[in-house]
Amino acid sequence: MSKMHITLTVNGTAVEGLAEPRTLLIHFLRETLRITGPHIGCETSHCGACTIDMNGKSVKSCTVFVGQAQGAEITTVEGLVNADGSLGVIQENFREHHGLQCGFCTPGMITRAHRFLQENPAPTEAEVRFGMAGNLCRCTGYQNIVKAILASAAQLNAAKEAAE
Amino acid sequence: MNDQSNTPEDRSTRLKGMGCSRKRVEDVRFTQGKGNYVDDIRMDGMLFGDFVRSPYAHARVVSIDSAAAMKVPGVLAVITAKELEPLGLHWMPTLAGDKQMVLADGKVLFQGQEVAFVVATDRYAASDGVAAVEVEYDELPVVVDPFKALEPDAPVLREDLAGQTTGAHGPRRHHNHIFTWEVGDKEATEAVLAGADVVAEEMVYYHRTHPSPLETCGCVASMDKVNGKLTVWGTFQAPHAVRTVASLISGIAEHNIRIISPDIGGGFGNKVGVYPGYICAIVASIVTGKPVKWVESRMDNLMATAFARDYWMKGRIAATKAGKITGLWCHTTADHGGFDACADPSKFPAGFMNICTGSYDIPVAYLAVDGVYTNKAPGGVAYRCSFRVTEAAYFIERMIEVLAIRLGMDAAELRRINFIRKDQFPYQSALGWEYDSGDYHTAWDKALKAVGYDALRAEQAQRLADFKAGKTRRLIGIGLAHFTEIVGAGPVKNCDILGLGMFDSCEIRIHPTGSAIARLGTISQGQGHATTFAQIIASEIGIPADDITLEEGDTDTAPYGLGTYGSRSTPVAGAATAMAARKIRAKAQMIAAYLLEVHDDDVEFDVDRFAVKGAPERFKTMKEIAFAAYNQAIPGLEPGLEAVSYYDPPNMTYPFGAYICVMEIDVDTGEHEIRMFYALDDCGTRINPMIIEGQVHGGATEGYAIAMGQEIAYDEMGNHKTATLMDFFIPTSWETPHYTTDHTVTPSPHHPIGAKGVGESPNVGSVPAFSNAVHDAFRPFGLVHSHMPHDHWRVWKIARDLGLHG
Numbered sequence: 001m002s003k004m005h006i007t008l009t010v011n012g013t014a015v016e017g018l019a020e021p022r023t024l025l026i027h028f029l030r031e032t033l034r035i036t037g038p039h040i041g042c043e044t045s046h047c048g049a050c051t052i053d054m055n056g057k058s059v060k061s062c063t064v065f066v067g068q069a070q071g072a073e074i075t076t077v078e079g080l081v082n083a084d085g086s087l088g089v090i091q092e093n094f095r096e097h098h099g100l101q102c103g104f105c106t107p108g109m110i111t112r113a114h115r116f117l118q119e120n121p122a123p124t125e126a127e128v129r130f131g132m133a134g135n136l137c138r139c140t141g142y143q144n145i146v147k148a149i150l151a152s153a154a155q156l157n158a159a160k161e162a163a164e
Numbered sequence: 165m166n167d168q169s170n171t172p173e174d175r176s177t178r179l180k181g182m183g184c185s186r187k188r189v190e191d192v193r194f195t196q197g198k199g200n201y202v203d204d205i206r207m208d209g210m211l212f213g214d215f216v217r218s219p220y221a222h223a224r225v226v227s228i229d230s231a232a233a234m235k236v237p238g239v240l241a242v243i244t245a246k247e248l249e250p251l252g253l254h255w256m257p258t259l260a261g262d263k264q265m266v267l268a269d270g271k272v273l274f275q276g277q278e279v280a281f282v283v284a285t286d287r288y289a290a291s292d293g294v295a296a297v298e299v300e301y302d303e304l305p306v307v308v309d310p311f312k313a314l315e316p317d318a319p320v321l322r323e324d325l326a327g328q329t330t331g332a333h334g335p336r337r338h339h340n341h342i343f344t345w346e347v348g349d350k351e352a353t354e355a356v357l358a359g360a361d362v363v364a365e366e367m368v369y370y371h372r373t374h375p376s377p378l379e380t381c382g383c384v385a386s387m388d389k390v391n392g393k394l395t396v397w398g399t400f401q402a403p404h405a406v407r408t409v410a411s412l413i414s415g416i417a418e419h420n421i422r423i424i425s426p427d428i429g430g431g432f433g434n435k436v437g438v439y440p441g442y443i444c445a446i447v448a449s450i451v452t453g454k455p456v457k458w459v460e461s462r463m464d465n466l467m468a469t470a471f472a473r474d475y476w477m478k479g480r481i482a483a484t485k486a487g488k489i490t491g492l493w494c495h496t497t498a499d500h501g502g503f504d505a506c507a508d509p510s511k512f513p514a515g516f517m518n519i520c521t522g523s524y525d526i527p528v529a530y531l532a533v534d535g536v537y538t539n540k541a542p543g544g545v546a547y548r549c550s551f552r553v554t555e556a557a558y559f560i561e562r563m564i565e566v567l568a569i570r571l572g573m574d575a576a577e578l579r580r581i582n583f584i585r586k587d588q589f590p591y592q593s594a595l596g597w598e599y600d601s602g603d604y605h606t607a608w609d610k611a612l613k614a615v616g617y618d619a620l621r622a623e624q625a626q627r628l629a630d631f632k633a634g635k636t637r638r639l640i641g642i643g644l645a646h647f648t649e650i651v652g653a654g655p656v657k658n659c660d661i662l663g664l665g666m667f668d669s670c671e672i673r674i675h676p677t678g679s680a681i682a683r684l685g686t687i688s689q690g691q692g693h694a695t696t697f698a699q700i701i702a703s704e705i706g707i708p709a710d711d712i713t714l715e716e717g718d719t720d721t722a723p724y725g726l727g728t729y730g731s732r733s734t735p736v737a738g739a740a741t742a743m744a745a746r747k748i749r750a751k752a753q754m755i756a757a758y759l760l761e762v763h764d765d766d767v768e769f770d771v772d773r774f775a776v777k778g779a780p781e782r783f784k785t786m787k788e789i790a791f792a793a794y795n796q797a798i799p800g801l802e803p804g805l806e807a808v809s810y811y812d813p814p815n816m817t818y819p820f821g822a823y824i825c826v827m828e829i830d831v832d833t834g835e836h837e838i839r840m841f842y843a844l845d846d847c848g849t850r851i852n853p854m855i856i857e858g859q860v861h862g863g864a865t866e867g868y869a870i871a872m873g874q875e876i877a878y879d880e881m882g883n884h885k886t887a888t889l890m891d892f893f894i895p896t897s898w899e900t901p902h903y904t905t906d907h908t909v910t911p912s913p914h915h916p917i918g919a920k921g922v923g924e925s926p927n928v929g930s931v932p933a934f935s936n937a938v939h940d941a942f943r944p945f946g947l948v949h950s951h952m953p954h955d956h957w958r959v960w961k962i963a964r965d966l967g968l969h970g
Contacts, residue, residue: 001237020288027287036204037197039429041378042462046889049378077197091195095187098858102690103194104378104429110195133896136889138378138430139690141861142897 006066010035011079019066026050026061028069029076037077037107041136048135051108052076058115058134077107080114089159090114090152099148101139109135113149121160122153175771180710181703182917185854188695189710190688199427202382205397207455210384211240213448214290215441215464216280216297218272221308221539221882222319223301225268228280233296238289240452242297243281243444245269253443256413259436259661260513261332262342262504263324264542266440271304273321273502274541275884276467281444283456306882310476310499310536313340321502321537332504333513333535342504342535347518348595353530356491360482364567369951370555372474372499372540372876374466375547376892377689379429381469382459385445389453395422398442400717401435402727404685405664407719409438414446425717431689432866433545436507436729437470466887470507470543471876474499475517475555481563487571489582492529492594494520494559498544500535506544507729508551509659509666515551516650518595522560523604523648523820524582529594539882548863548927550651550730557647561932562949565644565939569948574621575644575936576612580605583646590913597650599818603846603910608646611822611844614906617642620826628944637832640839643825643937647929651921652735652817661726667812668736669723670744672701674805676794678787679711682744685725686737687717691923692855693733697741699851700917704745705752706772706786723808731819731921734851735912740811742916747807751793755805756784758798817912817920821845823864823929827937831968834960836872836938838901843929846908848920856922857905863926864903869895870927871934873955893955942966 003018010033017032024043029035029052041049043062050062053075080088087095090113100106109132116123116131123131128149129142137145180186193199216228230242245267248254255263268279282293305319312318320326320339329336333343357363383398394416400406403423411418428435441458448456460469476497482490498514500506508515514533521529546552564582568575583604584591591599624640631639656665669685682701686693694714702709716722725737749769756774757764760782767774775783784792792798793805826840843860850856873893877885886892911918931952938954939947945966950958963969 022288030203031206031286034206035197039201039379040203040459041380041429042889044462044888044890047378047462047894077195081196087192087195094195095191098188098854100191100194101692101858101862102378102428102430103190103199104201104690106194107197129897129900133898136378136894136896138376138432138866138894139862140858141863141865141903142900143861143903144858146897 004067006070008069008072008074010074011076021065021067023066024062025064025066025069028066029061035076035078039104039107041104046136048112049105049108051112051135053111053115058112075111077111080110089155093148093152097144097148097151099140099145105135105137109137109145113152117149117153117156121157125150172771179702179706179708179772180699182699182851186695186699186709186852188692190692190694201379201427201429202384202397202399203459205384205426207384207386210455210457211283211285211448211452212287212290213281213283213445213456213458214287214294215278216282216294216299218268218275218277218279220272220301220303221275222273222304222306224271224304225279226300226302229298230280232298233282233293236289236292236296238285239282239293241283241448242293243267243283243447248447251447253413253447256438256443258503258505260504260506260508261510264503264505266443274539275882276541278440278468281448283448283452306539308538308540308878308880308882310497310538313536313538314338321539340537342500342537343513345513345533348530349528350530352528353491353493356528357480357482357493360490361485362570363480363482364563364570365480366563366566366949368477368479368559368562368949370473370475370477370558371952372471373547373870373874374471374876374892375432375434375545376466376894377430377432377434380460380462380465381435381439381441383442383445384455384457385449386455387449387453393420393422394446395424396442396446397424397426399428399435400425401431401687401689401729403687403717403719404724405661405726406438408664409662423719425687428687428689432548433472433507433729434470435689436545437505439469462889463887466876466892467884468541470505470545471541472543472545472547473555474544477555477559479559479563481567483567483571487573487578487581489524489526492521492526494531496533498533498535499538499540500544501538501540501542503542504535505542507546509653509661511658512551515546517552517556519553519597519648519650520556520559521593521595522557523584523646525584525588526594531595540878546730548866548924550649550653550924553649554928554931557928558932561645561647561936565936566948569943576617579644579646580608583608598815599648600815600912600914601910602648602818602820603908604646604820607820607822607844607846607908610906610908611824611842615824615840615842637830639829639831639941641827641829641937641941643827643933643935643940645823645929645933645936648818648820649925649928650816650818651731651924652813653730653732654816655814656812664726665812666726667810668725668732668740669808669810670737670740671723671808672744672748672806674748674790676791678707678790680707681713681715682741683715683722684737684741685723686728686733689728691733696852696855697738700738700741701745704742705749731924734919734921735817735915736811736813738919739813739916740809743811744807744809747809748805751801751805752786752789754801755789755792755798759784759792814914817848817915819845819847819920819922819925821925821929823933825933825937827941829938829941829959831963834956834963836959840904841901842904842906843926844906844908845922845925846910847922847925848909848911848915849918850907850909851919859923860905860926861903863924864930865895865900867927867930868901868934869893871931871952871954873953875953
């Protein structure tokens with residue numbers, strides 16, 4: 001099968017590679033680009049382990065052909081660390097509030113939370129639960145994930161206020 | 165160095181030892197996507213394997229034609245049973261004493277069964293190859309009902325067992341019968357039932373479900389033909405046992421096999437077994453000389469790797485008019501699918517189902533379990549459960565409710581008058597266990613008080629009156645459960661898997677500068693072992709937890725152990741950790757005494773140091789002692805500071821808990837709302853409260869799923885109806901309830917630090933609490949029992965059948 005030349009921006013860096021048109025974006029990210037933060041839990045868009053941020057939206061990368069991502073701006077969990085290599089606010093709050101156990105859903109969960117808090121910077125608990133419902137976790141029962149996201153919202157808002 | 169300004173409390177806090185909510189060390193890599201799971205492993209020249217699976221539940225395999233598949237670009241090999249047979253690998257032993265086809269040998273026994281293994285350069289080519297393999301099947305009659313499977317003219321499923329009237333667990337009385345397992349006193353129990361004031365009887369079905377960890381099963385097998393060494397990275401909850409089994413069935417010497425469990429994305433029992441994918445990847449690597457990866461899809465996982473439960477439990481419980489239970493009888497029909505691939509200790513074909521007397525002082529009891537073959541996937545693993553404890557707890561907690569209805573009693577009070585009393589421990593149960601410790605009344609009273617039980621009952625009565633008056637269409641159900649677990653298998657004298665005694669291990673090395681590495685025979689799948697086991701060591705020998713590295717899962721480096729499942733890591737490996745630490749502490753004491761120029765008995769351990777008795781200003785810190793172990797020639801002592809412990813527990817541990825669920829049910833839609841879920845756990849000594857709470861949240865959410873909607877369902881043709889996450893219910897954050905956690909502490913008397921294990925308690929305890937809430941809501945209308953899962957449709961049907969839809 002002839003291959004497409006794919007160019008993308010991932011976590012701020014321009015990248016390129018060759019892929020069959022049928023290649024799923026998650027496989028291109030994981031196997032061609034070796035960005036293994038996003039995981040594969042179902043390949044049917046249900047679990048959200050493969051969630052990335054693509055052109056400003058949360059996307060389940062197991063149900064996007066790589067060709068559909070041509071030229072896209074992509075952020076994965078790897079891109080959410082601070083410039084000095086320390087954990088970003090949401091990452092730190094997941095650690096602080098025990099919002100993860102096996103860690104398999106975590107990259108997708110944090111990447112979704114990153115976008116969700118831009119969509120709704122001051123959510124209620126119910127809004128967090130609804131906004132995060134596309135990402136499954138088998139370990140935590142979500143309670144501490146919700147706590148981590150609410151804490152992140154408060155911190156991000158406080159930082160924003162301080163900057164203004 | 166002599167930091168006398170620090171109080172013992174300050175020094176203790178700095179250690180981050182037992183009892184503190186230490187943040188997890190694992191999270192720094194997981195939160196930034198730097199975990200290393202099996203599918204993240206890539207090696208030069210690595211190939212990818214995928215299965216051709218059976219579309220039929222029962223059929224003869226007439227022919228397999230792989231010619232077209234071999235022409236697909238990238239496909240390198242198609243392996244069938246014919247290729248495996250000369251190696252003796254077309255069948256493999258199961259953990260339950262049965263054998264299982266690796267690839268279809270003449271017939272298939274369940275839909276999704278592995279038929280051929282296609283090896284290709286990448287996953288897409290492998291998938292193309294799978295589609296191109298042509299298999300001709302000849303359909304056979306299907307049996308999915310375990311009761312029909314035992315009828316005289318039922319189709320013969322296991323032709324390979326023809327004429328075998330004895331199996332691994334005794335006589336087989338029918339061609340689809342696997343075993344009968346009996347415990348207790350049948351005659352005495354039946355006599356009690358015959359003469360009892362009241363006997364309540366019910367068939368309690370715990371439906372088939374699936375652990376379904378978010379990461380599916382998989383492996384990378386790499387045979388290095390130059391040095392003859394086989395390395396397999398895989399989703400193994402018991403890496404050492406896998407190595408031994410791999411050696412026994414492949415003939416490769418055990419020292420030439422290295423099994424590595426990297427980060428594991430949840431296990432819940434699903435990753436205990438040995439699956440055909442592992443065997444095929446290993447064979448493919450040997451054949452091709454290249455590393456071969458196999459990672460199953462979600463559909464593969466739900467259809468073919470180990471299911472859980474599927475127990476039909478017929479119960480009879482006898483009591484006096486006043487509600488004192490006098491006897492318990494249970495007959496269970498266990499649907500094992502096409503092969504008996506349960507993961508239970510060898511001597512327990514139905515696991516610890518004989519814990520089914522629960523938290524109650526029942527003088528006489530009898531249990532029989534019949535294992536049956538059907539045309540369903542094999543498994544029967546312990547889904548976040550210590551070998552059928554979940555089934556046992558659900559059974560007894562439903563039977564108590566059914567008895568309460570017969571007696572017209574409050575179910576909380578019925579439990580209270582039948583609990584084993586604190587002064588009865590250690591308690592010998594009628595079905596053969598010695599419960600190590602417990603204080604059920606205290607926990608129960610605390611739970612009832614915490615939820616405001618009497619007020620809840622009053623509110624429920626008012627709601628019922630309003631419902632009857634036509635003012636509301638919502639009922640309230642109060643679901644009670646008091647569970648007793650049996651975990652930490654186990655004493656080697658009666659617990660083994662394939663002959664391997666179920667001890668566990670820990671090796672600790674203290675480095676010259678006073679930091680340490682510890683290695684264990686277990687493997688974390690999200691439980692946070694690297695965090696909590698370091699806390700045990702920190703408290704035992706006074707080295708800060710942050711200075712201790714913890715490693716598990718590599719059979720070349722870790723001491724031998726039986727792995728992580730059945731809540732056994734803390735009870736067994738946790739005990740080994742404490743014992744190894746105590747060996748180090750004993751040697752440290754001798755070193756300290758030498759350095760302080762006093763007798764060994766004249767120094768005492770004080771948080772992070774040994775000090776001279778009566779002269780606390782004279783001491784040596786563990787850091788100083790560690791350095792001395794490497795640079796001083798101490799008469800009578802070997803250099804170095806390390807220890808290993810292999811711990812064979814004298815008994816299991818018996819965690820318990822009281823769970824209460826308050827649920828509102830819409831009679832017209834069958835929808836529910838969980839208003840409150842209160843979970844009190846007593847897991848003995850608490851190592852890390854934050855992690856315990858997290859375990860309870862997660863396990864209760866699994867229980868919520870199981871009770872309220874999750875199932876593995878088949879139609880009569882054996883078609884799997886729940887093979888994607890569209891049909892197999894996993895709750896999202898939206899429907900998952902909020903949990904209130906609580907605890908009491910009753911330390912295990914035989915465990916070195918008194919810990920009992922907690923990981924599985926919430927799955928065991930929450931399922932009956934949720935289910936009992938549904939039943940309780942409809943109790944005033946005559947509902948006695950209705951099978952799980954209580955999804956909206958089934959609850960709506962309950963209301964309809966009770967005539968509540970007008």
